[in-house]
Amino acid sequence: MKKIDIGKKILGENEKYALENLLFFTKKKKLCLNIISSPGSGKTTILARTINELKGKIKIGVIEGDIQTDIDAERIRATEAPVVQINTEGSCHLSARQISDALKQLPVDDLDLILIENVGNLVCPSAFELGESGKIVVLSVPEGDDKPAKYPTIFARSKVLLINKIDLLDGGQVDFDIERAKADARRLNKAIEIFPISARRGDGMAQWCDWLIKSVEKSAE
């Protein structure tokens, strides 16, 4: 009996669209970042705060990926940034084809930066390239400082690690050794940039936004 490797087939189709997306972003000189984390680590909160802090400096469009609902797109719409919601209907990650379709609904030529919020999951989205310029991994302190060691792939593949909810470290409500998380992430990925932030209170947002501005400028060269 002939064995069909379905996993390989899906990746093959995904890689074709990912390459098309990558060429699209390169040709248009746009930066596109794929934001990946566990559910609830603060991706949408970070996106909304980043958009508001960069108003007048960088024009940002957003692609929201969720299994169901347009709750996150509504939160982004409140910032007045253009946004497209994708519902994956059960799938634990976005696909490059979904991004290709969503791009047709965004005013890409008027944007400097496209931010993709992937489905909340630390594992599956790291295996599916979307054609993005880079991945951003978010780890929030209540999840524990051992996550880079336990889920290495996404930390090894990301350009930036945002350690979010550092406001919760005040008063010792949460045990999280920032130095341990940083050291483990750097062991996996020497080049990774790390920004400890609080999307709620604003700590570290200036450094993260500076990195975004510089990266957008580099893409536009």
Ligand SMILES: Nc1nc2c(ncn2[C@@H]2O[C@H](COP(=O)(O)OP(=O)(O)OP(=O)(O)O)[C@@H](O)[C@H]2O)c(=O)[nH]1
């Ligand atoms: N204390 C604190 N809470 C935060 C911070 N950032 C986000 N939150 C809270 O964390 C919860 C989840 O935030 P979201 O932004 O919805 O997280 P998400 O990663 O987009 O979640 P999914 O899209 O469901 O994966 C919300 O109650 C936020 O208010 C932060 O910096 N500090």
Ligand SMILES: [Mg+2]
């Ligand atoms: Mg979200």
